Amino acid sequence: MDTAFRHRVNAARVAIRNQTGFFNQQRGRVSSEWKPDETRVTFADFAISEKICEELRRSFPDDQFLSEESGLLDEVVPVESRYSWVLDPIDGTNNYALGMSACAISLALMKQGHPVYGLIYDGSTGELLEGGSGRPILVDGKKFTPANRPFEKRTSIIALHFPLPAGRPRQFEALLETYRVRSLGSASLHLAYVALGRIDGVIDERVRIWDVAAACALIEASGRKIIYMDENPFPMKAFESNGAFIRYAAGSEGFLTAVQNWLG
Known part of the structure; x- marks a missing residue:
């Protein structure tokens, strides 16, 4: 893992962890509204988006930061930087607004437009899931090997x-x-x-x-x-x-x- 890549991954872990307390505190308590595209949004979506992007931008000012809640509905932003970030500050906002556990913070590090590393805070388990091509999956920092079972009617x-x-x-x-x-x-x-x-x-x-x-x-x-x-x-x-x-x-x-x- 090269230095530039490693620094970004480490910074992303910290940026997400810094928002998990607020994420959990607001779940089921924050007010929400419906956007024109018929998806729900809360104040927490905007707050988490702003905080994560702001924290990472201080360390990587030349990167692009692209969030579900960062632009106008019909905005099209060309991806021009070597590194960019794609953020969904709360995936599963319907669940989140109603206090249900299946929701997440999802952050992808992109290199030349490809997702090379992903970090997902699982709101239902409190786990930080991460990994990328040529790198192991980590669950809360520990290497995780997925089970390899056959696809069958009885258990799948x-x-x-x-x-x-x-x-x-x-x-x-x-x-x-x-x-x-x-x-x-x-x-x-x-x-x-x-x-x-x-x-x-x-x-x-x-x-x-x-x-x-x-x-x-x-x-x-x-x-x-x-x-x-x-x-x-x-x-x-x-x-x-x-x-x-x-x-x-x-x-x-x-x-x-x-x-x-x-x-x-």
Whole structure:
């Protein structure tokens, strides 16, 4: 790990940890409102976004800082710096505002538009999950090796993001009738749990880049696979607050083979 990279990862750990007390204190207590894109936002989203970006910007003034809550709804920001950061200050804001535990702080370090390291604070467990391509997954600073189990009907767990697109319930009939299905309400945790082996696979067609950039780095660290139903969003050339949804499936080879069969 080169010095510039290592300094950024260390600083990111500190910046996230510095916000976890506030994050936990405000959960279920902070007021919220609905944005024009029909997603919920709270004061805590803005506060955490500002604090993390401000702290990292002091150390890395030449980097770009791109947060779900940092720009106008229709803003498009070209990604021009060698290093950039993609932040979702609270992923799972619906859960967070209602005091439910499945929510997270998700921060991705990008290099030339690719997510090279991800850090996710899991609000349900208090764990800091991190990792990237060619580097191990760490859980609270300790190396973690994901379980490698077969994809099978008896034990496998699949995550979906509801509502499903029109026609999908019919295509997923076998999935819904056979497997244990979860919908946690946090896209970053769905994908991070696939990387950790807690969930065997996830299909999501309603996420933006800030929801999954950090968890994509964890997928790279885990050796599991992600396939995109449309164009690969990486390298990220521009940060679009109201860009198209990213549609993907991720998991083991066995799970991804089953997805292709379900979708035809």
